[in-house]
Amino acid sequence: MASISRSSLRLRSVMRVPGARTISTTPHLRAAAKPFFADEPTAPKLSTAIPGPKNKAAAAELDKVFDVRSINMLTDYSKSVGNYIADLDGNVLLDVYAQIASIPVGYNNPHLKQVAQSxxxxxxxxxxxxxxxxxxxxxxxxxxxxxxxxxxxxxxxxxxxxxxxxxxxxxxxxxxxxxxxxxxxxxxxxxxxxxxxxxxxxxxxxxxxxxxxxxxxxxxxxxxxxxxxxxxxxxxxxxxxxxxxxxxxxxxxxxxxxxxxxxxxxxxxxxxxxxxxxxxxxxxxxxxxxxxxxxxxxxxxxxxxxxxxxxxxxxxxxxxxxxxxxxxxxxxxxxxxxxxxxxxxxxxxxxxxxxxxxxxxxxxxxxxxxxxxxxxxxxxxxxxxxxxxxxxxxxxxxxxRLGLVEHTAQTGAYLYSGLERLAQKYPEHFQNLRGKGQGTFIAWDTPKRDEFVAKAKGAGVNIGGSGQSAVRLRPMLVFQQHHADILLESIEKIIKQL
Amino acid sequence: MASISRSSLRLRSVMRVPGARTISTTPHLRAAAKPFFADEPTAPKLSTAIPGPKNKAAAAELDKVFDVRSINMLTDYSKSVGNYIADLDGNVLLDVYAQIASIPVGYNNPHLKQVAQSxxxxxxxxxxxxxxxxxxxxxxxxxxxxxxxxxxxxxxxxxxxxxxxxxxxxxxxxxxxxxxxxxxxxxxxxxxxxxxxxxxxxxxxxxxxxxxxxxxxxxxxxxxxxxxxxxxxxxxxxxxxxxxxxxxxxxxxxxxxxxxxxxxxxxxxxxxxxxxxxxxxxxxxxxxxxxxxxxxxxxxxxxxxxxxxxxxxxxxxxxxxxxxxxxxxxxxxxxxxxxxxxxxxxxxxxxxxxxxxxxxxxxxxxxxxxxxxxxxxxxxxxxxxxxxxxxxxxxxxxxxRLGLVEHTAQTGAYLYSGLERLAQKYPEHFQNLRGKGQGTFIAWDTPKRDEFVAKAKGAGVNIGGSGQSAVRLRPMLVFQQHHADILLESIEKIIKQL
The missing domain is CATH 3.40.640.10 (Type I PLP-dependent aspartate aminotransferase-like (Major domain))
Incomplete structure (x- = not known):
């Protein structure tokens, strides 16, 4: 569990200094594989409460012509990179919901950019x-x-x-x-x-x-x-x-x-x-x-x-x-x-x-x-x-090119192990942990699911639920071990707030 | 009817010289409004029977993985311009079907190209x-x-x-x-x-x-x-x-x-x-x-x-x-x-x-x-x-920018008048001509409808039917009077073959 608490510190320190990007120096990150995206943030960044003032104003404006009651967050896609999604108020979250499980290879993927210009x-x-x-x-x-x-x-x-x-x-x-x-x-x-x-x-x-x-x-x-x-x-x-x-x-x-x-x-x-x-x-x-x-x-x-x-x-x-x-x-x-x-x-x-x-x-x-x-x-x-x-x-x-299916199998196994450790530590918050051997397609039930999902943004992650009581993880295929570490520490942080 | 027969000659001469593009010098075209597309063909071009050998081969290849029985023509979009659609065999047709009435401002519209690159x-x-x-x-x-x-x-x-x-x-x-x-x-x-x-x-x-x-x-x-x-x-x-x-x-x-x-x-x-x-x-x-x-x-x-x-x-x-x-x-x-x-x-x-x-x-x-x-x-x-x-x-x-709604009202009126003249001349081929005052959204019934539509390509136009017996015209909004002239002469040409 050591790495989790170490990087929890890192995350918290980032969150105390809005606007700053922090290059992590924790050992488990130094040892991790090279990030797929050179310009991807190394940690979430929280600048305001979410939704912040710009997001609220933009949603009110959009509401005049388009039903916004299901809106999760208005998104600045130009500032979203890889596994990180940005809102209009300078908040940047690790995104393990990924447009309802539909973004595979990261925001602003450079190869897709080439395809888009072909x-x-x-x-x-x-x-x-x-x-x-x-x-x-x-x-x-x-x-x-x-x-x-x-x-x-x-x-x-x-x-x-x-x-x-x-x-x-x-x-x-x-x-x-x-x-x-x-x-x-x-x-x-x-x-x-x-x-x-x-x-x-x-x-x-x-x-x-x-x-x-x-x-x-x-x-x-x-x-x-x-x-x-x-x-x-x-x-x-x-x-x-x-x-x-x-x-x-x-x-x-x-x-x-x-x-x-x-x-x-x-x-x-x-x-x-x-x-x-x-x-x-x-x-x-x-x-x-x-x-x-x-x-x-x-x-x-x-x-x-x-x-x-x-x-x-x-x-x-x-x-x-x-x-x-x-x-x-x-x-x-x-x-x-x-x-x-x-x-x-x-x-x-x-x-x-x-x-x-x-x-x-x-x-x-x-x-x-x-x-x-x-x-x-x-x-x-x-x-x-x-x-x-x-x-x-x-x-x-x-x-x-990146071998992302095998990669996801491996990252999923790593993530699942981390979740098993959290489940042992917080059994009241982890029921029916499932998805072992299913890549990153992992979920568990938790009695305060809606509260859990609502608090996730404050812990730097965008995360979704499914059914009545499940937290579902739907990271992209470019989700790596260092993202898994951040996710695990964020989950622990959310649990501590419930 | 004079202009129709004059440009019928022009069309036929184009069709005798596969591969050549002909700049028309007929008076009604010289007097017409400026074409919306500088590089648009001035007339259909027929290089082979349709479908030609390249189209047949490509359809056979596609058929292995995708149902091709509804295929009208395999299309070379890179060579399609404005109101003209090109196939793989060098045929270029005036398109008044326009992807089942769904292309509004012409193939390879330069402004849309800018939008696509934005x-x-x-x-x-x-x-x-x-x-x-x-x-x-x-x-x-x-x-x-x-x-x-x-x-x-x-x-x-x-x-x-x-x-x-x-x-x-x-x-x-x-x-x-x-x-x-x-x-x-x-x-x-x-x-x-x-x-x-x-x-x-x-x-x-x-x-x-x-x-x-x-x-x-x-x-x-x-x-x-x-x-x-x-x-x-x-x-x-x-x-x-x-x-x-x-x-x-x-x-x-x-x-x-x-x-x-x-x-x-x-x-x-x-x-x-x-x-x-x-x-x-x-x-x-x-x-x-x-x-x-x-x-x-x-x-x-x-x-x-x-x-x-x-x-x-x-x-x-x-x-x-x-x-x-x-x-x-x-x-x-x-x-x-x-x-x-x-x-x-x-x-x-x-x-x-x-x-x-x-x-x-x-x-x-x-x-x-x-x-x-x-x-x-x-x-x-x-x-x-x-x-x-x-x-x-x-x-x-x-x-x-181009005032295309009003333009289409005017072009439609011009086209409708031409069709009324044809209907008087060939009453057995024009029943229930309709769409007057409805822009270019014009149709008529004809007893040999399927044959009419099938022969249209040989007369240089891509045209569709609707219902049991209607020929339906669905030109784009960039369809102009000189296109109407070509369409009218093509229709007459088809009728003469029935």
Whole structure:
């Protein structure tokens, strides 16, 4: 614990001298790896209470035209560097929330800056294509050297989208079309007159009463189809019409996992049986099961690889499409490029959706039968944004250059060890510490969670919660051991204030 | 008609000399206004049959990873300028389809190029914010000098989105929350336990069985909520579950309008009565009516300002939100900035949605009660993309600098007159010519529509259809009289081949 208390001193000294940047001389930092960003601050800097006067004034101004009640902090992105986010009042925080888990390689990453200035970027910004009709000459190349370069094993095709919600919804649409095509007897079968007529009335058989099975506490987005599979919190769903789709129980594991192996295995078996029962019995037939590798908005709920292998088997056995929603878990944060890489599946998911750290969105698939049988069935005007696809390619290049997936696995292990020590020291503030071996995708429950998150800024860190009682860590992939040290000492500082 | 045949010769001569660019010396061009783009081609250029060998090879390569069955042409954007789109084989076409009506100020617009290289653009590309939580310091300024500068009269607030579908769906969500809040007795009323519990089951009262009323032949998007209001073609809807929402008949006007004034007025009254009847009687109560000023995918179906004023009155009288979907009609193409500016409404729509030519998306509103009563009810991670908001600001600057709305009204009148002449000459190919006084937002029906559109490229123009039998013109706002001349001569050339 020595290093934590030493650097706690360092942090406090920084905080007494607003405006000053301090180069740390603590031994654990001298020994640490070289920072990825030459110009990154070496510690948080607190200049005012947060929100400070400039932030308050700017929020009041913005409120006139844009709902600001969800604002966390107005941000000066020009002064944000690497893992550090700056506000308008001179405060600079270590950011382990990272735009709701969506910044992968740091603020003002120099390589992304080059990408942003490239001729391809400029042309894609000013000549936005309708990708389904008029893709650019180099669209295949952009996909192959970017989005598809990191395609999950077994999946070699992509439908591009704008964000997590529409990535999931277009995946659901692909599953519904696939399901009905199978019922109809194959891709060459024509639609019946009854289908053609009834769909214009939003009635079956043309608009069939099929369903997507999701899990309790799941989050898959907030548009009408995705929201019907989202079961995180009432506030996400209230007053919005929803489809009558089934939900299964997600395993509720007991921690530490080592001490509850048998109970947890039984819990997962129970949940799997419920999934299969719902698939067989639900009144609106199930076309697909969608699941997050870690339920990320719903409270950082984990399940074992065996559970997910079980899901893959059940969906296969029942001819149901298996959709893995990697919107929050994908792109390296769990110490694998895709979180489902941890599962050792015998056959890949049918569909994997992505967004957030990819900075663009879409779904991967491999089975050619998941391409609808006719053109224009899966289509919209823009079908994504090549500008954001270029940014993802730049992100992939950074990840490869710096080895950020393996790096995150290692930093995550280091961070997890530090949190285990804190959990031993402050057991009342650390329940169900989880995410071991999952990179920096770490969370724990704490009875005063909202207070904890609110006090974090005063301790120099920007941190988020998930579900009812979890603190969730979502550092960037460029988060290093010296950042972990600062985070650990900040957490201890917050705990002492609770 | 003299000028048409003169420049037909010019076009043909260009087409006999692949690779050559020809500066026209025909009198009507010498007299025309100065081109907006100094380096824009003066005529289409055909080098190969379309698609040519390079385009075919590139499409085959792309097909391995991306569904290409809807591809119109692979595009060389670096060689596309102003109103002209270039393919990979050296063909350069006058583009009056413009990425499905979404390019406003020309390919490689020099001002947008400056915007794309600006420091604000670079920071927004590489530091993508979660706009609801961490907006940039200048977000209010970007909104006020951009998106909100052109806000429809009476609407001074915006919720930003990614594309037309989610712009409409978030508007629907706002309408549903507003409707239930009124039922509940006001914004300060808390949700009941029954609501909190039932919404997690996707059941009412928490997930109420409310509806959005849309019109037959309407197009509002292809995600689950928007698709439930889309009634354009079966292929858009088949196999996808839909909400049980009502559809009213959209007026079917007879042309020429002057000769059928009384019939058309009666037809519109009939449709309005149906709307009011559905609002009063439909089993799933109607929270909002959504309508396009011109049904743009469903066949370029128009209605009179009186019809829309009637809709505004009916929705007001019945406490139903009136949503105007300006995704395709907005941003100048009808000769007004917003198509609903043509209606002279006494009170503005409750919500206006936008996308396409805005290059970003969202919905405008004015009534503060349309902000949900609690934060995080209308929310998602990115809530749009500031990069695209900056592009829209640049577009607005170009529109103002060049007076492109008034310009489009004038060019549209010129083009419409030319089409009237062609319609007189070839009545069998021009039915229901429409869009008079609606800028360049012009269409007509023709019995061989698909063949017409297919042959257009061979005549040097890229042109699209809508609905079952309409040719729709969707030139950019930088479309000028000399482009209209080329388009008119190309249309005549196509007709002669049918």
């Amino acid at each position: 001729p391809e970027m400029i042309t894609s910004l000013i000549n936005r294509p309708a990708l389904g009709n008029f893709p650019s000459a180099d669209w295949a190349e952009i996909l192959k050297t970017g989005i598809l370069k990191v395609a999950p094993k077994g999946l070699d095709q992509v439908f591009t989208a704008m964000a997590g919600s529409d990535a999931n919804e277009t995946a659901y649409k692909a599953a519904f079309m696939y399901y009905r095509q199978r019922e109809r007897g194959g891709p060459e079968k024509e639609f019946s007159d009854a289908e053609l007529e009834s769909t214009m009335q939003n009635q079956s058989p043309g608009s069939p009463q099929l369903s997507i099975l999701s899990f309790k506490s799941a989050f898959h987005g907030r548009l009408f189809g995705s929201l019907s599979t989202t079961r995180s919190k009432p506030i996400h769903k209230l007053d919005i019409p929803a489809f009558d789709w089934p939900q299964a129980t997600f395993p509720s594991l007991k921690y530490p996992l080592e001490e509850h192996a048998q109970e947890n295995a039984q819990e997962e078996q129970r949940c799997l049986q419920e999934v299969e029962r719902l698939i067989k019995e639900y009144h609106n037939p199930v076309a697909a099961v969608v699941v997050e590798p870690i339920q990320s908005e719903g409270g950082d709920n984990h399940a074992s690889p065996a559970f997910f292998r079980g899901l893959r088997e059940i969906t296969k056995r029942n001819n149901v499409i298996f959709i893995v929603d990697e919107v929050q878990t994908g792109v390296g944060a769990t110490g694998k490029f895709w979180a489902h890489d941890h599962w050792n599946l015998e056959s890949p998911p049918d569909i994997v959706t992505f967004s957030k750290k990819a900075q663009t969105a879409g779904y991967y698939y491999g089975n050619p039968a998941l391409r609808p049988n006719k053109p224009y069935r899966q289509f919209n005007t823009w079908m994504g944004d090549p500008s954001r696809a270029l940014i993802f390619r730049g992100i992939i290049e950074e990840i490869e | 420091p604000e653009m670079i920071t927004s590309l590489i530091n993508r914010p979660a706009l609801g939580n961490f907006p940039s310091a200048d977000w209010a300024e970007i909104l006020k000098t951009g998106i909100l500068k052109v806000a429809p009269k009476g609407l001074d607030q915006v919720f930003t989105a990614m594309a037309g579908s989610d712009a409409n769906e978030t508007a629907y969500k706002a309408a549903f929350m507003y409707y239930r809040q009124r039922e509940r007795g006001g914004p300060e009323k808390e949700f009941s336990d029954a609501e909190l519990e039932s919404t997690m089951q996707n059941q009412s009262p928490g997930s109420p069985q409310l509806s959005i009323l849309s019109f037959k032949s309407a197009f509002h998007g292809r995600l689950f909520g928007s698709l439930s209001t889309t009634r354009s073609k079966p292929i858009h809807k088949l196999d996808i579950p839909a909400f049980d929402w009502p559809q009213a008949t959209f007026p079917s006007l007879k042309y020429p309008l002057e000769e059928h004034a009384q019939e058309n007025a009666q037809e519109e009254q009939r449709c309005l009565q149906e709307v009011e009847r559905l609002i009063k009687e439909y089993h799933n109560p109607v929270a909002a009516v959504v309508v396009e000023p011109i049904q743009s995918e469903g066949g370029d179906n128009h209605a009179s300002p009186a019809f829309f004023r009637g809709l505004r009155e009916i929705t007001k009288r019945n406490n139903v939100i009136f949503i105007v979907d300006e995704v395709q009609t907005g941003v100048g193409a009808t000769g007004k900035f917003w198509a609903h500016d043509h209606w002279n409404l006494e009170s503005p729509p409750d919500i206006v949605t936008f996308s396409k030519k805005a290059q970003t998306a969202g919905y405008y509103y004015g009534n503060p009660a349309l902000r949900p009563n609690k934060p995080y009810r209308q929310f998602n991670t990115w809530m749009g993309d500031p990069s695209r908001a900056l592009i829209f600001r640049g577009i607005i600057e170009e529109i103002e």
